[in-house]
Amino acid sequence: MKLRVNPRAVSLAVASVLMASLTWVNAQQRGGATVAIDPDDIGGVVTSSKGPEAGVWVIAETSELPTKFARMVVTDDQGRYVLPDLPRASYQVFVRGYGLVDSARVPAKLGQHLDLKAVVAPDGRAAAQVYPANYWLSLMEIPKGDVSDKDVLLETKACYSCHQVGDLVTREISKNLGSYTSSLDAWDHHVTVGPNGPGMSANFKRMGAQRKAYADWTDRIAAGAYPQAPPRPAGLERNLVITMWDWAFPTSRRTDVAATDERTPTMNANGRVYGSIQSSDIIAVLDPNENAATEIKLPSNAPQIDTDTPASPYWGTEKIWARSADPRSVVMDSRGRVFVTARIRAPQDQPAFCKDGSMNKFAKYFPLMGPSARQVEMYDPKTKQITMIDTCFAADHNHFDDKDAIIFGQNNAVGWLDTATFDKTHDAAASQGWCPAVLDTNGDGKITEWTEPNQPIDPKKDHRINFGCYGVAIDPLDGSLWCSGIGVRDKTLMRLERGANPPLTCRAEVYVPPPDKMPLPGSGGVAIGTNGLVWQNWRGAHEMLSFDRRKCKVLNGPDATGQQCPEGWTVYTKPGPRFQKAADYASTDMLYMTEIDRDNTLGLGKDVVLSGDVNADSFFVVMPQGGQMTTLTLRVPYPLGFAARAASGRIDDPNAGWKGRGFWSSYSMYTPWHQEGGKGARPKVVKFQVRPTPLAK
Template sequence: MKLKQWIAGCAGAAALLQASAVIAANVDISAHDVGGQVSGEKGPEAGVWVIAETKDLPTKYAKIVVTDDQGRYVIPDLPDASYKVWVRGYGLIDSAQVDARPGKLVDFTVKGVASAGAAAQLYPGMYWYSMLDIPAPSEFPGTGDKGNKMPDTMKSQAQWVDTVKNGCQSCHALGSRGIREVPKMFSEGHDSQEAWAMRTQAGQAMEYMAVVLGSMGPEKAYSLFAKWTDRIAEGELPFDKPERPKGVERNVVYTEWDWASPTHYQHDAISTDKRNPTVNANGLIYGSPEESTDLIPTLDPVKNVAATIKEPYLDPNTPSSADAPRGTSAYWGDEAIWDGHTSIHNVIMDEQGKVWFTARLRPPENPDYCKQGSSHPSAKVDPQATSVRQLSRFDPVTGKWDMINTCFSTHHLYFAHDANDTLWMSAGGPTLGGGIVGWLNVKQFRETHDGVAAQGWTPLVIDTNGNGKRDAYVGPKDPLDPAKDKRVMASFYGVMPSPVDDSIWGQSMDRGFSRIDQPGYIIRVVPGPDPANTALAEIYQPPEGTFGPRGIDIGFDGVVWTALSSGHLASFDRRLCKGPLNGPSTAEGKQCPEGWKVYRMPGPQFRGLDPKGSANHAYYLWVDRYNILGLGANVPIASANGGESLLALVNGEFVTLRVPYPLGFFTKNVDGRIDDASAGWKGRGIWTTSGTRANFHGEGGKDAYPKVFKVQMRPDPLAH
């Protein structure tokens, strides 16, 4: 202690202490750890992050922990390498980076930020985009170019918010620095509204952005976004601020690896079979690069090696994202950084360790066996003329690919718990899916390799006549007929087979994202013995005052979870329903309000909106059925990309797991794997990947790679 007091009295003490190896009291480390203590001007700094990063391994690697209430930290189990170690925390200037190897104790003395503006640069994006003005309820519905500059299809404030979150924020991190600051290329010589028009016509996502902006009214949207970035440029700061990690949030360990490339974004990743998380223990992680490339990234987390495999496709005329219209990018100029034919949206693993992808294998025109006049059982019920994405399977042992040419569009995919290992697939949205849900009988496919006979699909039909079986039905826009059932045009976006019965649950998008005049639902389908002809559906709207379901998962307790764009995590327990679940009263999905519970996500709300909601937003969610993370069995974990965090709901309270480096953490889903059940927390973890379409909008700019993230929870912040 005398040595520390003597150093502290010297000129330049803070700089010396940042690089010191003085042993911090009560910090025990092994030869594979780095540990120490973080102190500030007022004493120990609790709840700040300590980051160790190296480029010595085959791919860039980092590990991040949080300090305890005495400012102590232990970064455990580091591969042998030379690391840069530094401190980041709310209210602090990032410390200098110190060179260290495992087995070293490193103390830090840190300084507070000089201004509120400097502090706000570390805030999650939602604190910045919650400053966006939202049109008042009185401005709806839209009245067109001569009125409020919104189309008449934009009917409510809720629909507007849903569009901002599920149409804009779901692909781009709105509050990140790369979005809240307009590049000079667009701002110089143009007013702010023109600059926003130019930036949304840049790059290779311009066509999608144009569709979303068209649903909002481009002039209205440009005006509001321009005012938002103008206010930020003039110095306005977020009106709320985040808290430092506390309680069990300080037990977290984040491990990060670079994979893919700076020009290729990732949609999702998979590590194991959701039904058996010991499958593929210590094996490769696989990604899904959607429009950006046909190169599927892989990561070996044991050897720290990133590589790629190439997804094939059936038809050489399969379109590429490089062919789509594009404008000049502020980052990449006129370069077409995306060249993906296969549009791999999602990836899943089966119990054999084979990897399945929803991938585009051909142009949209369907084969004849899908169409009117086909003898295929499902085509007889509901023929399909086109599909935009199909299905493939990769065997890592043999390197062999199987191409399954589905008649229905695919998006997300999950295996059922039945004897046929049925793979159920969502379509993505009503404008893509035609109000159907599709499947593959995997047992049959393995035996026959006949992808035509093994596939099927069914329209979604509600038992509105209440007789308990599926009959002839009226169309989605037709009035009810007491002698018939009713079809609903609510294609699945999320899909999840129940682990407790034979039902299949889905979720359809709200008006904002789907751009059709119906609310979002969660949907229960019971396939019956001949699903194309016997499947019956139930639909359920979220509770009054909430809206915008996105993503779906189910625990072993049978409780269904979804994220709502109103800023909530919501559960639905069908066992609590008191009224009839079929019959004419169920056609709108307003039955069983008693089955719902909603939980407000942490964070600020847009000004003027219902404070019971939040500006926070989750792209998807995952239920930790096996307590892999260590916060409890059946805990839902939301991918809150607005909050740059994973949100775990534990006993009705949120645990916020924010990844602070690189800034702009943005993920779309997670899964969990058990590598060694006997190794405690070290033998398990949950996995995810960067999900934004524009990694270059975050920290690191054009040099930023997508990352794989592993999240683990220790029993305490110093466990090693």
């Protein structure tokens, strides 16, 4: 049959297509800027009464998925944005930025071009409501008194390990606390309530009369004071895409995350992300493909702790932190198994093979009498089985070495669990080892008889040192282990070689920054790049220090007790707010731990250094650029309260560009009810990605 074509119908069809095309082009060009989007994107232009708004966040969130989901991006220099690759759902979209107040939430669907109207703040105080806690804390002045200003500063920073200082909850005295004769009386009571009241109160009282600085600070804010504005994201900071999911419970405190085997970041591609949730005795699990969060209950034979804590103004007498397993750090092996540090027994029930008198070679060399706070539990996702593994050392932060041993740090010893041996034998005693730190102070190249830390150095003997090892790292070039403590007075970096026959071949070195590069004590985390360069963050002075051992002229001998290599240290500092009328080192920020993105999982390149800036809702980044090192701030704008302790970089698809990579972390405060949203808000697991441009899809 011959097909007849109606010329008028063809003309109408062509006109319709042309009209649709022109409509699409016009939609992309509204606001004077072109924004191309895909069917699963939302994009447009952000303008205010001042014109296009550059460097502000556009946030899309939804509760239509199995767990609450949000994605946020930054506008480019023309105010344009693209929210890419959103899961199928309806979204509420709004604008947040410094100098603005949050815009009204606008409903949006995938594939929609959505121009947004930003709202310029009517005054500085209104704008400041979305500033990070560290900016609000910069309104505090540390007074002179019996306690040195450095000690008051360090005591204040001790608070950051649990919660922010300067967020809405801490800068305003809650009416739920009752009525008091003065703001100082209110503060004296304020720090006694809640699950950690005794610890907070003791810390507060150590400031003596100078603790009145807190009362003066909150009085000043109540009278209308507000801080200066932070800078908006600029340059590479505008390329950041942040995705987050709710997980765990509203009372869940402190989270570490594992998304892959860090030695092989393509392992567990697109798989589940695991978090150790300390207060809830669970492993939290996120399935990013299903946008679903679940929990795995951890067993324990240990007695419960935190069963008798002070009442909380939020939770009353409910014992929200009562727990037995107390899980903290988490790591994944090459088979996808998840290892967490947890209490499997009472701390004082130290196994006999750990103690003096045992035939265990490690106990004969350096007995660990206990108590040990945590041991190890292994979860196998394939079998859903959990295996408890007892350890002599107190297991906490850890990494896998290249022989499938998990390396753990504790005070005054480094331990390891050989998982390959345990898989064969299921013998905890035969699968672990540990070493103290003994310096080769006689310079003979080996460790024999030594003097103890409280004894003077004998040039004919070696010398054991005390050290902290809250943070532990493994040099990928020579396998040496490096430790950093987190005490407010800690200032050492310890290196340990295990040698061919530990513990007999274990040998330590210790390094301390020169005084001009360490205005305040208080070290933090440690990490090592592919080139062997060691990075250590400092909590006291808010600095990132690199240490290059290759520059050292002295490695051992009687003078190798810490200060023998000043030439090895380099300091990186990021400008930011500090306490009123205080020295340059008196930052209101604190870097918690350090991570190195060896494999470019984030998108900024290899060997990028990141440290969680826990009072600033951000990661502090040190990275090579143009032959020099530069710093960035990767800020999480919503909800306020992001505080990262750990991170895990993963490559889901090495051929998919920025979309196939991600750097995972979490909200890890002890007090999720302090974050924006208040009581009932759940912790978040967060994925960071850096795309080539702010509009890359």
